Amino acid sequence: MTRVKTLGLWGLLYRHRVAYTYIAPFYVLFAVFGLFPIVAGLAISFFAWNGLDPMRFVGMQNYLRLLGDGMFWKSMGNTAFIGLIAHIFILGGGLVLAYILNSNLVKFQNGFKTVYFLPMVTSSVASAIVFKTLFGLNNGLINVAIKSLGFEGIDWWGGNGDFVKVAVIVMFSWQWIGWNMVIYLAGMQAISKDIYEAAEIDGANHTQVFFRITVPLLKPIILFTLIQSTIGTLNLFTEPYILTGGASLLGGTDNQAMTAMMYLLNKAPYGNNLYGYASAVAYVISAIIIIVSLINMKVFDRDETAASPARRKK
Amino acid sequence: MILKKTFLYLVLLAIVGLMLLPFYWMLVLSTQPTTAIFQYPPPLWFGDHLVANFAAVGQAVNFVQAFTNSLIVTVLYTVLVLLFCSMGGYAFAMYDFPGREKLFTILLVTMMIPWTAGIIPWFFMMSKFGWINNFLALIIPGAANAFGIFWMRQYCKQNIPASLIDAAKIDGLSEWLIFFRIVAPILASGFAALAIMMVVGQWNNFMQPLLILRDNSLHTLPLMLKYMLGDPARGTDMGALMLASTLVVLPLLVAFLSASHYFMSGLTAGAVKE
Incomplete structure (x- = not known):
């Protein structure tokens, strides 16, 4: 010493x-x-700055301006909507698929897994270009299918912009469902087979096993994917940007697919050069990431304790 | 029971169809002329325009250049990550030094920071460094990442016996020789998992290159695709664009299909291990 x-x-x-x-x-x-x-x-967010001229201190003005900017809230709303709906498929679908593939109900588990995971190694730009044509008005495969059923084709990108988000959600879900599925599968494989056998002897059916055993035991892993999803959704950029043409960051018709990240980069450095304002936006987005993650943790902790008496009873 | 199983298979196969549909469509359109693609109904089967589309890609962009750029960025980045992360992980796992626990805690905490908060100054730094239009901006900042060190530390702890290192030291091997001759080979499969993560991430990276690489001759493949998608004035040769997309996707797709199990465990390693 x-x-x-x-x-x-x-x-x-x-x-x-x-x-x-x-x-x-x-x-x-x-x-x-x-x-x-x-x-x-953080420092820059309190200044007005175009990247060239001297910085001018403006206090909280950037933050106040941001809170009053309807377009900021619209991009936030778009992001939340796209994220929430897509996660019904990504999270819910991922869990169900993982459960099916983990049970002994089907064969070829590895084959299914491989196919569902394919989008994860595929360039988002390439996928978005393909999805853009799939959703084409006159020659897109999806409208061809809709028309062959006798309905009118949908103007996915134009019209009053109602359908732009649907296309983004479809692509977003297609990309990520396999990722969540593989993570849940790994978690499920760590659950002891004894628990399932006991449940089977007690006469539990698959729906009961899924909701009463698998999901509660997977909670830490579901929480992990939720936090990852929060970050991923608030950083969602490439897919809506390319799907809406890749020429502007405004999110297509009526800004319907303008995400928070697109709004940010449109302020600086890609669109305009409002560096101070964009820094404030970046800080608000980061704060929201942290808040949503904390809420997720809180909700999951509470559920854990609520579920435990039921398990003890068993 | 049989009915139920059939139903499950039908659901799983339907999803297989949905997952593969974009790939099929991309391949079909790669072999079609743009005029056919914009007909109604569009072609549903392969055409004979593949060679012509190859020529069109060659005329629209410098594909070889973009491919080379992507390769350079991906390879240099991955090699540096493997080097720095295995060095860091090895030191945290096998050496005893003052401040080790505290430094490691700091490292873990950095994994929870939302990086979006610093994106504007990060970009400004790159321009101050003269790194706009420079691959270094894509390679250096992330070259020693916290997750990689955490991952390699676990790997070292599980796979390197301390006695082996001690024996090498007694034999008089230098630290660098120990690291490269003895440690590195043991870490091979840890390297593979980390490399898969880094290669897939960097090959498909779009947002950072979009901000950094403004010059066409420096475009990586995703930027090249975006350029081909183009502005309304230049118009889009859809057949060529689809073929180019196929060529961008193909290398990783082939690698994935030939070692899918390895890829899945590699890419999700971070999620699955703690």
Whole structure:
């Protein structure tokens, strides 16, 4: 102990130089490209700045302006709507698919898994280009199918913009359902077979097993995917941007597919150069990510305790 | 019971159809001329325009250049991530040094920060560094990521016996030799999982390159596709665009299909391990 003290800071660093050298890249890169931008972002959000002229301190003005900007709220609403509806499929569908593939009801589990996971290795830009044509007005496969059934084709991208979000939701769900399914499957495989056998002896059917055993036991994993989904949805950008043509960040007809991230990048640096204002937007989006994640954690904690007496009874 | 099973298979197969439909459509349109694509009804089966579409892609963009750019960014990024993350993970797992626990806690905390908060200053930094139109902006900032270190640390702890390292030290091997000759080979499958994550992420990366690479000759493949999708003035050659999309998607798709189990466990490793 006394020897360590006499070494001093430089002595310590020198003695453990190998370990410190090995971990140094992370902390250096993190300080420069992670920590600094986040701190600077908060500072810039209190200024008016176009990136060239001197910065002008405006206090809370950027935040006040943002709260009063209808377009910001519209992009937030779009993001929430797209995220919530898509997650019925991504989360609910992912869970059901994982349950089916984990049970002994079907064969070829690996084949199904592989196909459902395919979109995860596919470039979002390429997929969005394909989905854009699938939803084409006159020659899109989906309208061809609708017309062959005798209905009128849907103007997915135009009209009054009612259907733009549907196309985004369809693509978003297509992309992510396999990812959630594979994660839930891994979680389910960790659940002891004994529990299922006991339930079977007690005469529980699959619906009961799914809701009473599988879902409650998977709660930590579902929570994990929920938090990931929150971040992913609030960063949703490539898909709606390419689906609406890839030429502007305004989200297509009546801004129906303008997400929060598109709104942000449209302020700076891609559309305009309102750096201070865009920083405020980035901070508000980040705050919402944290708040929604905390709410998810709270809700899941409460459910956990509510569910436990039932389990004890069993 | 048989009825129920048939029903389950039908549902699963219907979803297989839905998942594969975009891929099928992309492949079909890759072989069709744009005029046929815009007819009603559109072609549902393969055509004979594949070679012509290849020529059209070659005329519209410099595909080889974009492919090379994507390859450079992806390979350099992945190699650096593997190097820095295995170094960091190895140090946290096998060395005892002052501040280890605290530093590791900091590392874990950084995984929970929403990076969106710093995106504007990040972009401004890149321009101050002269990294606009520079691959370094896509390679360096994320080269030592917290998750990778966390992942490699677990891997080292489980797979490297401390006695092996001690023996190597007694034999007089230098730290670098120990790391590259003894540690690195043991970490091979840990490297593979991390590499899959990084390659898939960087090959398909779109938002960062969109902000950074403004010059056409520096475009990576996703940016090239966006350029081909184009503005209304230039018009879109749909057949060529579909073929180009196919060519962008194909390398990872083939790799995935030939080692799907490996890919799935690799990509979801972070989610599944704690």
